[in-house]
Amino acid sequence: MNNNYVTNSAILTVDNLSKAFGGVKAVNNLTFSVSQNNIHAIIGPNGAGKSTLFNLITGVITPDEGKIQLLNQDITSLRPDKIAEQGVSRTFQNIRLFPDMTVFETVLIGTYLFTGGKLLPALFRTKNFRNKERQARERIEEILKFVGLWDMRHEYAAKLSYGSQRRVEIARALATNPRLLLLDEPTAGMNQKETKELMNLFTQVSEQGITILIIAHDMHLVNTLSNQITVINFGEKLVEGPPEVIQNHPAVIEAYMGRAEVNA
Ligand SMILES: Nc1ncnc2c1ncn2[C@@H]1O[C@H](COP(=O)(O)OP(=O)(O)OP(=O)(O)O)[C@@H](O)[C@H]1O
Ligand SMILES: [Mg+2]
Structure with missing residues (x-):
């Protein structure tokens, strides 16, 4: 019974999902779930595998391993139009x-x-x-x-x-x-006014009962909009939790700092 309840409250469940491109493990054994009606954020350094995750969820590419479920229905490896029919839609980076x-x-x-x-x-x-x-x-x-x-x-x-x-x-x-809307860095390159207006729009979309999974680098946006954040790094889940847990988490800070040094 208890198990049922947990499964039913999730609109999307990703189980041990992996996808490699040549030697690069873009998504590596990733497991997480998105609760219905949440605005759930995915963050992580450049190249962490965030967009690849969206491509897997929407069926643009097929996983090497793992399972994706939408409301208890297995959508792993369905065609993109079939996944859209099931209520998943997206915007592109x-x-x-x-x-x-x-x-x-x-x-x-x-x-x-x-x-x-x-x-x-x-x-x-x-x-x-x-x-x-x-x-x-x-x-x-x-x-x-x-x-x-x-x-x-x-x-x-x-x-x-x-x-x-x-x-x-x-x-x-x-x-x-859609029941689930995937937004891949929707405010990247926007000015403050545009960002603020889009954030209001996302709140309104959410109030219509549409669950949002959003990739973003803007921590102000993430902390304001979402109540659950999944941090990924090198395709793996690093930590997960509400903004107050993620904000000052040492592993998150290190992941961003470490990558920044590599980029420098
Ligand atoms: N179609 C592809 N073919 C080969 N490699 C790919 C492909 N798509 C992604 N990758 C590689 O997989 C890794 C993850 O890329 P992805 O675009 O998912 O990262 P990201 O987290 O969205 O990064 P960013 O924040 O820069 O958008 C990177 O090393 C990238 O080069
Ligand atoms: Mg990306």
Whole structure:
């Protein structure tokens, strides 16, 4: 019984996950879980394996070993579109937007690409497709208003400010109705104002019942937003806990300092 309770409160469970690229163990025997409705942060020095972890969770790459479960369902090695269908969506470390597409088109097309929407009904514009498209358009209107981009819907997404481009990506991710949203360094390169606004947005997303797993280097952001932090280093879990435990943890300080010296 007790066990059941523990498993049910986790939306994502990663078990002994490993992935190597040649000799590099990018993710090494990693185990952790994300509680439902949390904003859970992943931190760690450059090259620690954070983005690789997201690529594994979203099915872009397959693990060498280990298991990934979403709400008790095994999603290890499912195709990316199947994982998206199960309610996992993401934004990328480097913003990925198509040139020559408006904000609205980006989010609309994104929903088809990321959920493996069928192209043939779209081409022939079947009745069923038209109905679905109308619903999709209504949903996108709702999302663009939510992220504050409705007034910019006809502008080319790739020409917007960096902060707005990130919002487009977030809107695209939300359009697939995720239960779990993965954000890979969403505020990197943003100014203070943009960062603050995005942090507010993440809180609002979380209040909608969407669990967030966020990679970030900005400790102010991490400590403000998240109540659980997993620190990884060389693909392994170093420590885990709430901000007050992580902030001054000697192993965390050493991991960052050590790597900084190597980089210097
Ligand atoms: N597709 C790939 N092929 C080969 N090596 C890779 C690949 N992806 C990642 N790596 C390597 O795996 C390690 C972890 O990389 P990853 O991008 O996951 O780190 P990260 O924690 O996201 O770093 P950063 O903070 O710089 O974004 C690095 O040594 C990287 O060079
Ligand atoms: Mg990364």
